[in-house]
Amino acid sequence: MSMNYTFSFKNNSFLYQFFEGAKDTFPLVVGAVPFGIIFGTLAATAGLSSWATMGMSMFVFAGSSQFVAVSLVFAGTAWPMIVLTTFVVNLRHMLYGATMVPFYKHLSPFWKIVLAFGLTDETFAVSVNRYSRKDGVTGKRYYNLGSMVFMYTNWNLCTFIGLTAGKAFPGISRWGLDFAMPATFIGMVIPYLVTKPMWASVVTAGTVSILAAGLPHKLGLMAAAIAGVIVGLVCEKIFCNKEELI
């Protein structure tokens, strides 16, 4: 963390940007610590093998869908259904990808593959802010990479700790550390709440998420997100003056 102070990186050098990305992701990494640990403990108590638990964090790298998968494994669900549910739960990431298209346009296929793999809620939120700042800095992909590498390392480390702890203390999954996810996400939503259309969008998404909670396979999440986006766009039209739009 403090490396960019101990070494004198040229400002905006690639290494400097890498550590800037990691630094700006730090609060989200802190939020992901209990989340990752609880995932490891839940997986251990749900009967998932250590191999499959670590494999999920290493190759899937998508927190909420990993939680859903563990609960489905516990309920004895067949693997094709778990994969399908993962698809639905993670469908929102397609919209993250769409948002990144203009920023990744000039990158090599290798960079696109690496950065797309790490497009989690957290890294997306942090990186999109950096890309959107029009300060003429080049090589923002290193900022994105720094955020992603920090999240990835932490997520796998915490999964491993949780897995070990879950085997040692089987009761740990009932401590309620699962509040870490909503706490982190609330902190991430608040900075967005500066315009009326954004407020309307968020209130709508929250309301629909409750009304549609009974829908199977987490489809309520998609319904709520789509409703939120539509209401946001409609409100943009209604409050159509410049200061309402950012």
Add this chain to the structure above:
Amino acid sequence: MFDMGISLNEFYMVTGMAVVTFGIRYIMFPISGRFKFPELFNRGLKYVPPAVLTAIIVPSVLMPHGNTLNLKLTNPYLVGAIAACVIGGLFKNLLLTIVVSMIIFLVCQWAFAFGAV
């Protein structure tokens, strides 16, 4: 079904989840050059992160144990979430919001569970 150390079903599950998740995150890059997104779609994108995150937050806070609403102030998830909103709104500091609301949540959960309040 998942009782073996490394079962074939687990392998299929993890592989399937990995392929599907990467596919979702990547698909927009190869196809984006082939057509242009309508202007409305692009404007709608900025509502995606807050709307999706809120749709994850609200049920996990108001329905912490399945499909029943718990709007009582003895719901530690609700108290913690209110604390997170207040702290986040006042100080605009992510780390402070997460740490303090986690502490409040854990204290409430402990207090409510043992009937101290």
